[in-house]
Amino acid sequence: MGSARSSLPWLRHLSAHVHEHALRIGVVLSIALGVLTACVDLAAPTTPSVQVHAGAKFEMSCPSNVTVEQCTALQDAIANLKNSGDAFCSSLGSTIEGRFNRNEIVYDPNTSYYGYVYGNGDSNIYLGPIAFGPGELANTLAHEESHLSLGYEDSHNGSSNDAYAAGDRCAGSI
Numbered sequence: 446m447g448s449a450r451s452s453l454p455w456l457r458h459l460s461a462h463v464h465e466h467a468l469r470i471g472v473v474l475s476i477a478l479g480v481l482t483a484c485v486d487l488a489a490p491t492t493p494s495v496q497v498h499a500g501a502k503f504e505m506s507c508p509s510n511v512t513v514e515q516c517t518a519l520q521d522a523i524a525n526l527k528n529s530g531d532a533f534c535s536s537l538g539s540t541i542e543g544r545f546n547r548n549e550i551v552y553d554p555n556t557s558y559y560g561y562v563y564g565n566g567d568s569n570i571y572l573g574p575i576a577f578g579p580g581e582l583a584n585t586l587a588h589e590e591s592h593l594s595l596g597y598e599d600s601h602n603g604s605s606n607d608a609y610a611a612g613d614r615c616a617g618s619i
C-alpha cells in the first residue's frame with residue numbers, strides 16, 4: 446500500500462470537498478424548492494369551495510367543480526361562438542349559452558374524453574380536463590352541442606351532419 450495510497454488522501458479530500466459543496470448547493474436548492482413548492486401549493490385549488498367562489502367573474506351557473514379560470518375560459522368560448530360571423534356557429538353558441546345558464550354544462554374531472562353527451566333526455570354537455578386545453582373548448586362545445594340539438598354523428602368524414610366538422614368549423618380561429 447505504498448505509492449498508490451499516497452495519492453488517496455488528496456483524492457479523498459477533494460472528493461469530500463466536492464461532496465460538501467454539493468451538499469451546500471443541495472441545501473440551497475432544497476430551500477429554494479421549498480419556497481417554490483409553497484407558492485405552487487398556494488396557487489393550486491386545494492380549497493375549491495373558497496377559491497372557486499373568490500373570483501369576481503364567477504357565476505352561479507359555472508360548473509360547481511371548476512376554477513374561476515376554467516369558468517372564465519368557458520364563458521369566453523361560449524361568447525366567441527355566439528359572436529361568430531358564421532350563423533351556424535352563432536346559433537350553436539346561443540344554444541350552448543342557454544345550456545350554461547341552466548347549469549347543463551357539467552365538468553367531469555375523471556373522463557379522458559374532451560367531452561361527451563348522453564342525449565336520450567339528458568340535456569347536459571359533459572366536459573373533461575383536456576377540453577380546457579388551448580383552443581379546445583369552443584371546438585368541444587360546438588361538437589357536443591351539434592350532437593344534442595342537431596343529432597349530428599361522429600362520422601369523421603366531413604359530411605353535413607358530422608360533429609367533428611361542426612367543431613372544426615366553429616372553433617376555427619377561437
Ligand SMILES: [Zn+2]
Nearest residue numbers: 588592599608
Ligand atoms: Zn362526438
